[in-house]
Amino acid sequence: MPRSVWKGPYVAVNLLQEVVALARKHPEWWSKGRFQGQKAPEVINTFSRASVILPDFIACRFGVHNGRSFVNMEVQEAMVGHRLGEFSATRVMPKHKVKDSGAVPKKKINAKTGKAA
Numbered sequence: 001m002p003r004s005v006w007k008g009p010y011v012a013v014n015l016l017q018e019v020v021a022l023a024r025k026h027p028e029w030w031s032k033g034r035f036q037g038q039k040a041p042e043v044i045n046t047f048s049r050a051s052v053i054l055p056d057f058i059a060c061r062f063g064v065h066n067g068r069s070f071v072n073m074e075v076q077e078a079m080v081g082h083r084l085g086e087f088s089a090t091r092v093m094p095k096h097k098v099k100d101s102g103a104v105p106k107k108k109i110n111a112k113t114g115k116a117a
């Protein structure tokens with residue numbers, strides 16, 4: 001069952017405070033630079049994977065914790081409404097070993113003659 005509309009989206013309070021602090025610390029970037037494609041001056045690290053991305057977060061850079069380290073991401077318009085945790089994978093897909101192409105192939109031995117074929 002989805003969250004009730006009257007409650008609004010969930011965003012951790014400390015995350016909102018850090019975004020507001022970023023806006024106050026760099027007002028020229030907040031008002032103009034972020035809409036002109038400039039990167040955010042700071043990365044906001046957070047453990048709150050459940051927080052919803054708001055329109056005010058566009059062009060901000062977040063470091064979202066994946067259980068081991070912080071995964072850096074820059075918020076874009078298409079991400080609004082999704083959760084921060086969706087963009088930092090917590091599991092690593094296993095990689096299959098690749099056969100070494102430089103290895104010398106084994107010689108096949110003929111069972112009848114006992115010599116290499």
